[in-house]
Amino acid sequence: MxxxxxxxxxxxxxxxxxxxxxxxxxxELDTExxxxxxxxxxxxxxxxxxxxxxxxxxxxxxxxxPIAGKKYLFSFFEYIGTDLEGDMGKFPQDEETLRWWKETxxxxxxxxxxxxxxxxxxxxRVFFQA
Amino acid sequence: MxxxxxxxxxxxxxxxxxxxxxxxxxxELDTExxxxxxxxxxxxxxxxxxxxxxxxxxxxxxxxxPIAGKKYLFSFFEYIGTDLEGDMGKFPQDEETLRWWKETxxxxxxxxxxxxxxxxxxxxRVFFQA
Numbered sequence: 001m002x003x004x005x006x007x008x009x010x011x012x013x014x015x016x017x018x019x020x021x022x023x024x025x026x027x028e029l030d031t032e033x034x035x036x037x038x039x040x041x042x043x044x045x046x047x048x049x050x051x052x053x054x055x056x057x058x059x060x061x062x063x064x065x066p067i068a069g070k071k072y073l074f075s076f077f078e079y080i081g082t083d084l085e086g087d088m089g090k091f092p093q094d095e096e097t098l099r100w101w102k103e104t105x106x107x108x109x110x111x112x113x114x115x116x117x118x119x120x121x122x123x124x125r126v127f128f129q130a
Numbered sequence: 131m132x133x134x135x136x137x138x139x140x141x142x143x144x145x146x147x148x149x150x151x152x153x154x155x156x157x158e159l160d161t162e163x164x165x166x167x168x169x170x171x172x173x174x175x176x177x178x179x180x181x182x183x184x185x186x187x188x189x190x191x192x193x194x195x196p197i198a199g200k201k202y203l204f205s206f207f208e209y210i211g212t213d214l215e216g217d218m219g220k221f222p223q224d225e226e227t228l229r230w231w232k233e234t235x236x237x238x239x240x241x242x243x244x245x246x247x248x249x250x251x252x253x254x255r256v257f258f259q260a
Contacts, residue, residue, distance in 0.1 A: 037256070044257065
């Protein structure tokens, strides 16, 4: 386990100077369900998109990474609100989002060490240049 | 190998509607050199930062991902220029960048399948919501 080292291009603050918080996270993709995962994400349900927007998530990207014979999903998004916990807490209260997760969760395999109640494994950032 | 599926939240076009191209990529991090990698990236040399900016790269983030007993670096950045090849071609002509790579390359292990002449493995995006 390596210690965090902070500096001009790795600020200690969670919120960047432009007021945005940037998040990277990862989860394994079940390759047997990859086609369905891609199908779902090519046209994410409008209600799900609306909730993401309402909860102040922007610039949301998901990539597929083939690593050592497996596949992983790497996500990046920006949070532009001021109540991260409150906004994130809205998702499990949204019927449409819960229906969506019923489709997407089985396509994913949570990584060992992912905190209880979370689906994606949050990554530590080591560099940022605006 | 799964086929790309395009749609409203996975546009076929390389350039997003806001004129920005978004890139995700991955490489293995040599855990024995992790502390030095973190030290370098906490305070990236000013000349290197200037070249990145000049070459129209913005919102550049690197995260560390612990996966299956190894560590990987995930990067996300935006390209806001109109000559990707030309801009990317400037890096290997920059003395400061070459000196930088001499420090950072030994901290990284290229993934099998990474194209000749490239360091990071470029990822396929499967979802985007602005």
